[in-house]
Amino acid sequence: MKTVACSYDLSALIDAVNPGALYRSAIEEVAESVSAVIEANKAYQRARVFERLLIPDRVIRFRVEWVNDQGGVEVNFGWRIEHTNVLGPYKGGLRFHPSVTEDTLHFLAYEQCFKNALTGQPIGGGKGGSNFDPKGKSDNEVMRFCQAFMRELYRHIGPSVDVPAGDIGVGGREIGFLYGQYMKITKERDGVLTGKPLGLGGLLGRTQATGYGTVAFAQAMLRHSGDSIEGKRVMISGSGNVALYAAELAMEKGAHVVTMSDSGGSISFDKGMTREQLEELIEFKEVQRGRLKDWSGAGANYHPEARPWSLVDADVALPCATQHEVERDDAAAMVDRGVCVVAEGANMPCTHQARSVFHEKGVLFGPGKAANAGGVASSCFEMSQNASHSTWTKEHSLDRLTSVMMDIHEQCVANAPTTNGVVDYGVGADRGGFIKLADAIVAMGV
Ligand code: NDP
Numbered sequence: 001m002k003t004v005a006c007s008y009d010l011s012a013l014i015d016a017v018n019p020g021a022l023y024r025s026a027i028e029e030v031a032e033s034v035s036a037v038i039e040a041n042k043a044y045q046r047a048r049v050f051e052r053l054l055i056p057d058r059v060i061r062f063r064v065e066w067v068n069d070q071g072g073v074e075v076n077f078g079w080r081i082e083h084t085n086v087l088g089p090y091k092g093g094l095r096f097h098p099s100v101t102e103d104t105l106h107f108l109a110y111e112q113c114f115k116n117a118l119t120g121q122p123i124g125g126g127k128g129g130s131n132f133d134p135k136g137k138s139d140n141e142v143m144r145f146c147q148a149f150m151r152e153l154y155r156h157i158g159p160s161v162d163v164p165a166g167d168i169g170v171g172g173r174e175i176g177f178l179y180g181q182y183m184k185i186t187k188e189r190d191g192v193l194t195g196k197p198l199g200l201g202g203l204l205g206r207t208q209a210t211g212y213g214t215v216a217f218a219q220a221m222l223r224h225s226g227d228s229i230e231g232k233r234v235m236i237s238g239s240g241n242v243a244l245y246a247a248e249l250a251m252e253k254g255a256h257v258v259t260m261s262d263s264g265g266s267i268s269f270d271k272g273m274t275r276e277q278l279e280e281l282i283e284f285k286e287v288q289r290g291r292l293k294d295w296s297g298a299g300a301n302y303h304p305e306a307r308p309w310s311l312v313d314a315d316v317a318l319p320c321a322t323q324h325e326v327e328r329d330d331a332a333a334m335v336d337r338g339v340c341v342v343a344e345g346a347n348m349p350c351t352h353q354a355r356s357v358f359h360e361k362g363v364l365f366g367p368g369k370a371a372n373a374g375g376v377a378s379s380c381f382e383m384s385q386n387a388s389h390s391t392w393t394k395e396h397s398l399d400r401l402t403s404v405m406m407d408i409h410e411q412c413v414a415n416a417p418t419t420n421g422v423v424d425y426g427v428g429a430d431r432g433g434f435i436k437l438a439d440a441i442v443a444m445g446v
């Protein structure tokens with residue numbers, strides 16, 4: 001790791017905040033990108049912006065106790081990491097997954113600050129969640145868990161304080177239950193969560209926003225290099241909120257979606273998924289909450305326990321499942337299969353080593369901070385809609401999404417070095433987000 005203009009031993013400081021590997025990899029990536037920016041800026045050094053951005057404003061951890069359908073008592077951890085509100089209220093999702101630890105949430109909260117800054121909207125960064133596993137739970141159990149979670153969380157959030165949303169394991173159903181409990185406790189209906197069901201003040205287009213935005217970013221990278229997504233073969237991982245709508249827009253733009261996955265395995269389509277298959281899959285995943293191994297989509301091949309990356313030839317890869325799902329060997333396999341554009345729908349799905357492979361091979365790489373920012377950008381539209389007591393049309397919401405994604409692409413290009421004609425979007429996104437955060441930190445004093 002290059003030294004950054006940091007007045008402490010950076011490695012020791014990272015350990016002091018959180019000794020986990022995910023948070024470390026997120027910080028080290030940014031440190032490499034922004035050290036030259038800090039070295040050239042005395043005000044950033046004097047204000048110690050790197051250290052101040054690295055340490056979260058506060059970490060809230062609590063116990064969540066609830067009763068299962070058999071009458072047994074269950075206990076989980078809950079967290080909210082309020083990382084920085086220098087640009088606006090803390091903003092970021094809640095993740096419910098058994099793998100969630102404080103390390104997971106520290107890295108996500110840190111990344112969120114840069115992503116939110118890139119959107120150009122007045123939102124700070126945060127993340128929260130629980131090690132609760134919604135899989136296999138009844139609707140009533142999920143509701144009781146969400147109510148118990150909000151019983152503590154409500155005192156820490158507010159529409160101009162902290163505005164949570166969804167993430168892995170948290171979709172419209174969970175946000176509805178969380179918001180319902182918040183309304184009962186506080187008697188406020190102030191839109192404090194985003195990604196709400198439409199009847200509770202949700203935004204038309206929020207469900208599609210992250211996946212659509214990721215495809216829009218991939219299109220922008222292709223356009224910038226004189227190409228287009230039309231006719232391209234696209235590998236997608238995951239089959240949740242981000243993956244399904246990335247597939248939808250990619251297909252609408254004339255691409256062929258050749259893979260999808262879940263944590264049990266992958267499916268591949270020799271000639272690309274059809275519109276009918278996608279509609280069936282969306283219903284199977286969103287309504288039936290089924291597993292891919294049980295999906296009978298005609299013409300799909302199922303590969304148990306396999307990641308998508310080496311299964312078929314493709315031009316574009318959109319990792320949309322989870323962190324570190326693309327390791328060095330996966331990246332090499334993708335390149336062997338023909339991939340020349342990668343846009344991260346998930347947060348940090350590619351390891352540092354995987355990113356190095358893309359860099360060496362001249363693959364266009366759109367980091368999650370930029371490529372998946374459409375979700376949170378639309379969440380901010382939802383905040384505006386609620387604050388103005390109005391209802392946006394889907395068309396307006398999606399038009400605004402496209403223009404935010406184009407603007408993020410421009411910011412990345414403006415801040416990125418270019419090697420042999422290939423724009424380094426990873427560095428561009430880190431620098432673009434960092435400069436906004438650092439300028440605000442300098443402006444606010446100590
Ligand atoms: P969902 O819960 O809707 O879907 C997650 C998908 O990823 C599922 O198919 C799931 O499979 C798969 N998955 C999750 N964990 C693993 C794992 N450990 N190994 C393999 N597959 C896994 O979540 P989202 O689609 O909302 O989120 C996906 C990614 O996108 C996350 O990284 C999230 O942080 C990021 N993101 C989400 C945004 C949003 O608005 N929702 C915004 C920006 C980024 P299974 O069902 O088998 O677990």
Ligand code: 2IT
Binds near residue numbers: 091165347372375
């Ligand atoms: O990672 C993310 O950007 C999200 N999960 C969405 C956050 C939000 O506030 O909409």
